Structures are given as C-alpha cells and as structure tokens.
Amino acid sequence: MGNWVVNHWFSVLFLVVWLGLNVFLFVDAFLKYEKADKYYYTRKILGSTLACARASALCLNFNSTLILLPVCRNLLSFLRGTCSFCSRTLRKQLDHNLTFHKLVAYMICLHTAIHIIAHLFNFDCYSRSRQATDGSLASILSSLSHDEKKGGSWLNPIQSRNTTVEYVTFTSIAGLTGVIMTIALILMVTSATEFIRRSYFEVFWYTHHLFIFYILGLGIHGIGGIVRGQTEESMNESHPRKCAESFEMWDDRDSHCRRPKFEGHPPEVVMHPSKVLELQMNKRGFSMEVGQYIFVNCPSISLLEWHPFTLTSAPEEDFFSIHIRAAGDWTENLIRAFEQQYSPIPRIEVDGPFGTASEDVFQYEVAVLVGAGIGVTPFASILKSIWYKFQCADHNLKTKKVGHAALNFDKATDIVTGLKQKTSFGRPMWDNEFSTIATSHPKSVVGVFLCGPRTLAKSLRKCCHRYSSLDPRKVQFYFNKENF
C-alpha cells in the first residue's frame, strides 16, 4: 500500500484537483442560474433544466480547453526540459498525458449528454408555452416580442405557434453548431476505441482531426444569445420578486409593474425625409471610433449581401447608428421592411466596425471636413463626438476649430447631426476658403477630410498643394480621402 502511495500520490492529487474544479464549476453555475433573480422569468418557462444545461455548458467549456493541452507535444517537451529543476514526480506526470486526455474526453462525453438532454427538455418547454393559451405567466412571457415592435425584447426563441423545435434547432446557430459538434465528437470517440486504434490506426488518425470542427463549433455556439436574462434597468423598474404574481396586470396603466425586458435590444427606427432611414442599435461588446463603418446584413432580404455604412453616432453615445438612403434594391427593400407597421422588425447582423481615414481628424489642430450628399455621414459622427468631448471638457482634444461644409439641400436643422448650425447652399469657392484658413492659421497643421466624388477630390487636393507653404513651420494642408 505504501508503495502505491509513493508512486501515485501526485496523479491522485492532480485528478482530485481536476474533479474538484469540475464539481465546483458545475455547482457554481447551477446555483447561479437556479437562484439569480435575473433568470426568474426564464425559469418560469424552463424550470431547473435551464441551470442544468448552463452548468454542463460551463464544464464543457472548461474541459474542451483542457483536452488540447495534454496532446500539445511541443509544450510537453518544453515542460520536460524546463522541469529539470523540478522534481522527478512532476516530469513523471507528463508521461501520463494520454491517460489524462482520455479522462477529459470521457468527462466531455458525459457533460455533452447532460447538456443535450437538458436542452431537449428546454426546447420542449419553450414549445409548450408558446402553444399554451391559458393565460399563464409562461404563455404571456412567451408572447412578449409579438406585441411590441420597439422597446420589447423576446424571451422565448420560438416565435410562432407553427414553428417546430426541429426548425429552430437547424436554423439557429446554437442548434446547428451543436449538432455538428456532437456528430464530430461521436465519430472521434468511436474511431478512438482501443480495438480500432490498434488494428487500423489511420482510421483513428484522420477521423480525430474532426476536432477542428468541434473547436470551431464551440467558439460560435453561444453567439446567438438564446438564453436571456432580464436587463438591469427592467429589474430596477419592475423586480420579478414583486411583479411576477401580478402578471395579469402588466398592461394596466396604473400598475407599478411593467412588462419585463430581456437582453437583446431591438433597433430604434427613425424615418427621415427624402427616404433616409436611421437605425439606432445596441450590440454587446461593440466599441467604435469616430468615422468608422460597419457591414450590415439583413437575412430576411438577402442571405449573402453585406453592405457598408458609415456610423453616424459618436462613440460617447450608448447606441450606434447608421443612416441608410434608398439607393438600390437592397436599401429600398430594407426601408420598406422597416416601414411596415404591423410585422416585427427584421433581424439585422452587423460586422465591424472598421477603420477609415476620418479617425485621424483629432490629430490635427485645424480640421476641414467636406462631405457631399450621404458623404456627410462620417463627419456627423465626428461633429457629435466633438460636441460630447466639449461637454466633458476632454483635455486630450487637440482640435480647436472645426469647419464643416455639408452640401445638402434640406431644411433648417441639419438632418444628420441635429445641430442648429445651418449650412449654406451652393458650392463653396475653395480657393477663398483655403486662403482664409491659411491666413487665419499661419502656423497650424490643417487636415482636410473629404467624403465625396472624385472631381471634388481633385480640386481639393490641388488647393491643398497650392496653399501649403514651402516652409514646414508655416501652414500645412494634409489631404485625406475616404474610400468606398
């Protein structure tokens, strides 16, 4: 017995720590989803299987990260080398890397089974509460997004009575990646049994490379955000502990409790004259700089088309917005879809933000921003941001003076920025403008930013060259052009 302990104590310790971590993570996540108020309403529909699924998901994430480490041969060789000052026990442990890899694999299989079974129950619960007509809390929660176009947000991913769970599985990212990952996992396991490995090694070797699909699937499995909790602000307004019982009166004007709102903000839609649509959106983890642009996709209009739009909001605002003008099939269809009064807002996908020349505007003491038509959009973002920075007395702001020439033909307030500074009509005389700037700022570096047509670019560039002084200490004009 003593002999066994001396030889195996480290392995036992290692396994105990690993199992302990698994148990801890499982229990911790389980309690979080079972007890937290944020998921009170979600639990009303799903019950305890929500917590089961999330807890096993956390363990799956943990073990999937861990499973790759024992088979990183270079890493292990490196550890062996550097461990020469460590005891032999530690290095001996590295000899058992494959055993550990298999143990972690068994744990992954176990948690996959728990996760799938729990989610099967969850989907069934969602489906039942969507079909339910008894006016129970679950059915009201399930019908949340149906009635409100703006300001509401859904809890039940099954949107209509006719949608089957199979449809949701194969059309949501989570469902599809889940199926692919599980099949990859099963193929890897069946080809890795001792008998197959010893007899037909290539079957094992090639099939095991399916792990790439497993890891990729795992990375994007959760981005759909199907599991939702109540938002902070909704909890402050109507906390579930006091509002859940009175769910029949949520719609009454004089009740204290409003309908709860869940994570995931639908876009705010503003229609402007001359067929310009403004979309104000929120996305978790989104951060932008001035003048950046995003790619936008609307699956209900076209699955594969992504169109770029400059962001017109400032980074200081708590949403990001784009202005879309009807200029072709896609934009017209989009505007028409958003104009519909009675159907829900189409889902929007956003990629970005990506950088442009306009980001440099704050590096110049004097900036001249020239925008033509919808090309005023990047500068809208910049002007708003400058306004916010002045509001907060941002000392890093080098820019002291901004001149904006916006060539548009609309009314008193600038439709894009909402600023009262009226723009003048007609084309400016660039020579006059440049010489005025050159004389009033004889020693500054001036940045000229253009978003507009090529002919304008040519004339502005010529002016920049003409009015830049040969002496580098005097006024210098630098020309920057947005490219689309």
Next chain:
Amino acid sequence: MGQIEWAMWANEQALASGLILITGGIVATAGRFTQWYFGAYSIVAGVFVCLLEYPRGKRKKGSTMERWGQKYMTAVVKLFGPFTRNYYVRAVLHLLLSVPAGFLLATILGTACLAIASGIYLLAAVRGEQWTPIEPKPRERPQIGGTIKQPPSNPPPRPPAEARKKPSEEEAAVAAGGPPGGPQVNPIPVTDEVV
C-alpha cells in the same frame, strides 16, 4: 490504407448509435414530448441495433478482441446466415431503421449516427467485406502425465549432445575433436565425501 476493414469501425459506430437511440428515446418518452411515440420506437430500434452489432466479426488478418460475453449473441446472429453476413443488407437495414427516429428532435442524433454507420457499412460491402463469426477455440484436454518426460540417465556433468548420439557418428565426433563417446570416464578418481 488498403488493409482497413471498414466494417470494424462501422460496427463501433452502429453500436454507439444504438445506445444514443435508446437514450434519446428514453428522454422523449419520459418527458412526454410531442410525438413521443417516435421515442418509444427509438428505444426498440436502439435495442435491436445494439443486439445485432454487439458480436464483433472476425478480422481477416490478426487476432480479434472479443467483446465480453459476445458468444451468446454470436450464436443468434449466425443463425440468420446471409442476412447478417452480408454488409449490404446491414447498410440498408440501418438506413431504414434510422429514418423514423428522424422525426423527433430527441432522437435525431441517433438517426444521424446510424446513417453514418450505414454509410460506412456500404463502403465495407463495396470492398467485399463479410461478417464472419468468431468461433470459440476447442480447448485441448490436458493429458495426464503427457508432459512428464524421462528423467536424465546420467548424473551431471552430463556430456553434450554428441556423447548421447549413436556409435556410427562417433568417428565424426572424434574427428571433430569432441570428447570420447560412452559413459563418462573420470581422469581423476572421484570420491564422494558425503558421510
């Protein structure tokens, strides 16, 4: 790669699919999901697939590891002759069995896995593989006293093998410079000092 017997992997895959079908079926039936009777079917189909696939076939080359207790099912599976020997039949059978389970989300994973197993069996059939049962080896009855041989006739040091040969080979042995044949003749008289 030409030596791979795909049927062996197909067998593992089908066995796993059977277990997954059973699990999915139990979940669907116990949870009384919509259309749970597909779950009941799935349990039955899963049990059938597991029983059919449990006995491993014999490998063409090399020794095959039997699954524990598989000899009982081997006897049953052998009875069906060509239906279980031929892998085309198995491929089609598994494909047909997997279809009804595809209507329910809980068992659809079993469908996918069984369909993959069916595909691998088809590949095996195309390559001419067949299921051969693993026959139990007849145990040899140990004969009593069969291993006991005659004890040596001479005490040690015994002469090497040449000394025990026939006299006709003595000349060859003498020519080879070997020791003289016949019983050992001690050059120095040996006395036994044991009292």
